[in-house]
Structure formats: structure tokens, C-alpha cells
Amino acid sequence: MVATMKAHQMVLGWVEQEIAEDRLRIGQRLPAERTIAEQLQVSRTSVREAIRVLEAMGIVRSGVGSGPDAGTLVIADPSAPFTSAMRLHFATSHLPAGDIVQTRLLLESWAVEHADPASASLESAHALLEAMDEPNVDAERFHQLDAEFHVALSQAAGNVLISTMMGSLRDAINQYTLDLIVNLPDWSATATRLRAEHHGIYDAVMAGEARLASELVAAHIEGYYREAGIPPREAAQ
Amino acid sequence: MVATMKAHQMVLGWVEQEIAEDRLRIGQRLPAERTIAEQLQVSRTSVREAIRVLEAMGIVRSGVGSGPDAGTLVIADPSAPFTSAMRLHFATSHLPAGDIVQTRLLLESWAVEHADPASASLESAHALLEAMDEPNVDAERFHQLDAEFHVALSQAAGNVLISTMMGSLRDAINQYTLDLIVNLPDWSATATRLRAEHHGIYDAVMAGEARLASELVAAHIEGYYREAGIPPREAAQ
DNA sequence: GCACATTTGTCCGTATGTATT
DNA sequence: CAATACATACGGACAAATGTG
Secondary structure, eight states: OTTTSOHHHHHHHHHHHHHHTTSSOTTOBOOOHHHHHHHHTOOHHHHHHHHHHHHHTTSEEEESSSSTTOEEEEOOOTHHHHHHHHHHHHHTTOSOHHHHHHHHHHHHHHHHHTOOTTOTHHHHHHHHHHHHHOTTOOHHHHHHHHHHHHHHHHHTTOOHHHHHHHHHHHHHTHHHHHHHHTTOTTHHHHHHHHHHHHHHHHHHHHTTOHHHHHHHHHHHHHHHHHHHTOOOOSOOO | OTTTSOHHHHHHHHHHHHHHTTSSOTTOBOOOHHHHHHHHTOOHHHHHHHHHHHHHTTSEEEESSSSTTOEEEEOOOTHHHHHHHHHHHHHTTOSOHHHHHHHHHHHHHHHHHTOOTTOTHHHHHHHHHHHHHOTTOOHHHHHHHHHHHHHHHHHTTOOHHHHHHHHHHHHHTHHHHHHHHTTOTTHHHHHHHHHHHHHHHHHHHHTTOHHHHHHHHHHHHHHHHHHHTOOOOSOOO
């Protein structure tokens, strides 16, 4: 069992154990690659492969040179694995766009319903609303602000997992939706509608109208994707 | 930009492009590591690092030798990145158990509410029910069957993303909950209750009582974790 | 059964770039 | 301006697995 385990997986297991038993905390640095290699009796190549995987998972970050930003240190970026992996799986066409939209709908309507009106992230949401209200934003810029608005909104519920997933899902189909949105017949009319809906959602959240906010955001997302041509599988919630 | 990009990321980008443009499909093999290295003008080490990352993402699988199981071939296992990354992030203590439970509750109650009574996965769910009804299953075995039952149940809604996430979330806190369950004062009584609740949920799904099934499963999960000592942040749904 | 080719797995040595001291 | 520490990257070499002739 242990003998047949690949060398880099041994390193992965070692790091996981070190973290689980609190010998490695966030912000701390891993030993140098050569040191780990010697300790675990594997080659540096294997250590590097493991570090690459951990990097992709958002568990560590490595930098060259010396000093505070150098070496390999433990971080906590839960969004990293979701975003990149989701994009690739979506590309394989084995993850239907409809499933992604449906999931995003579920997560976001929940998040909005459970948002805390006093949350700081709602302040950034408001700032993004104002930025989108500028008359001279183009479709692409609007789309980006739109994405940030939805993420900020969903952070107000205080569940890092849900807001992280939400953001990653949107990223995964970002290009997909953008391609369709910029080709809309009447972008100006669509933008006006989206602005009004955003304000309606934001106001409902701030007023503590949880149920209404949830319904508004669901309708907003459904309309958005229906216009973009992604078939909504069924109404979530 | 391109010049400063790390060598293995170039390989990752290349693979993603190959997949996105449909030159690389599921089941197909990547060129040999040395071939890729030569094509992209990077070292074999860099190619291997990229393959390790893709492997962790559940995008490829590599085997030694020659033949059908050899080489590096494209697969589609969306659960891989979730399960492993979730476990590690949970270990860093920057992903609260309450958030995980809350998310699982949301996903599973949705899945049950949207389950198709005619789905094949409900047949396996029924088989698992019967296995759990055996009087001589121990706590650990019961726990494992329990986990499989919930996954099978959530697959009946037909959204691969949601059932995958659901399963991974349960995996991430699997050990956590198991440790507490096996130390229950009266395991026998708990098992009896869980059995009854499982049957209730299953029957409601089969009868098309979506709303009821959803409420039952929510109560079931909440009770389960309350007993295990994880503070439920708030009722989801 | 045996030699051979192919391909991943693993390791080592070495050179380079970066940043602190 | 060195010396040091570290990740990055490359190429060569051999082992192990799995087929084919």
C-alpha cells in the first residue's frame, strides 16, 4: 500500500497531515524543497510535483528568492481549485451549462435570502451598482461589474463555501455568457433592464425582504440566461 | 506576459485549449510526455508537473507501460478536485464545519425536492436502505451505507454538479462526523431513528411528495449534525 | 518463454534568476 | 559587491510496467 503509493502522493499526504495536526499553519512556510525531499526520502522532482498540485488547490503559494515573499508558504484560497477545475470540466462538455446555471441559481437565491443587511460586502455591492449606472460603460465592462456585484451580494450571507462556489460557477461560464451578451440586438435596452433589476434586488435585501429578494434574483438570473440562450432545465426553488 | 508565464502553466494552457477546441476528447490519449515537451519547447519535468495538476483535477489519468490503460488519457471525474481540495481546506480551519453542513443541507434538500421518482439511482438507494436494515451492521458500516444512500438520493435530480458537490462535502467532514457518531451513548436507538427517517424520505420521494421529502431530509440532516455537535448556523431553506 | 519497444515513474546533477543580508 | 538561500528549469539516466513480435 504505502510502498505502491506514488512518491508525490506521499508528499501530499505528509503536507495534509502537517496541516491537520496544526504543525503547519496559514502564513507559515514549508521547509525548502531540498529539505522535504531529504526528510521524506524522495527526489526533489516528486516534492515539486506535490507542490504544484497544492498550488492548484490554493493551499500553497511559492515564490523565488528569499525573504517574506519567497519560498513556499501556506495560504487559504478556496476559490482556486473550483475556478480552474470547473473551467476545464466545462470544456470537456461533460458538465452541462444547464447544470451550472441551475446550481448557481440555487446558491445565489439562497445567499440573497440569508443575506445580512448589515454586512460590509453590501457596501461594495452598492458601489458596484453605481459604477454600472454610469451611462458610458460598455457591454464588457458592465458584464464584469455585474459579476462582481453578484459575488459581493452572495458574500453577505457569510458562508464562504457558498459564495466561493457561486463565484467559480460564474467564472466557468463567464466567456460563454459574455459571447452572447455582447451580440444582443439591443444592448442598451437590456442594460437598462438589468440595472433596474439589480437595484430592486439590492433594495429588497437592505429592507430585509429576504423572500422577495430571493425571488427577484432568481427571476433576474433566469431571464439573463434565457436571453443568452442557455436552456433553463427547470426552475430552482 | 507569455514569457513570464511558468513553464508548466504553458502546458496547462495548451491542454485546456486542445480540449476546448475539441482536438482532445474524453478517452483519448495525450501525446507522450517527451513529445509534448519537445512540441512546447519545455522540459519533461514541466510537462509532468502540469499532468500532475490535471490528474488532481480529475481531467487526466496516467498509467505506465503500453496498451489501453497506459499513457496519459483524458477522463472526466468532476468529483476529484472537490473532494481532495475540500478536505485540505477544511484542515486549514479556514472552512468552518458549519458552512459545510449548511451548504450540504441546501444542496441535498434541493436535490431531493427535484428528484425524479423514475430515476435509476433511486433503485440503488432502495438497495442501500435494505442493507442498512440488516440488524447486524455496525456503526461504521452503517455510516458508510448512510453516506452512499444520500449520494444516490441526490443523484435522482439529474444535476451532476449538485450531486458531485454533495458527495464531496460529505466526504470532507466524513471522519469528523464518524468520530462523534460511534461514540454515541445509545447507538442502537439512534440507528433505529435514522432508519425510520431514511424510509420516510425515500417513500416521500417515490410518492412524488417533493416538498415533504425536502423538509424531511432537512430535518434529518439537521438532527444528525446537531447530535454530532456541529452547531447549525441557521436553518437553510 | 523471450527479447524488444514504448511510456510513465523516479532520481541526480547542473545552471539560472531572484531577493535578502 | 559579494555571499547566501531559494525556486525554476533543463537534460540525462535508469527502473518499472505493459504491451508486441
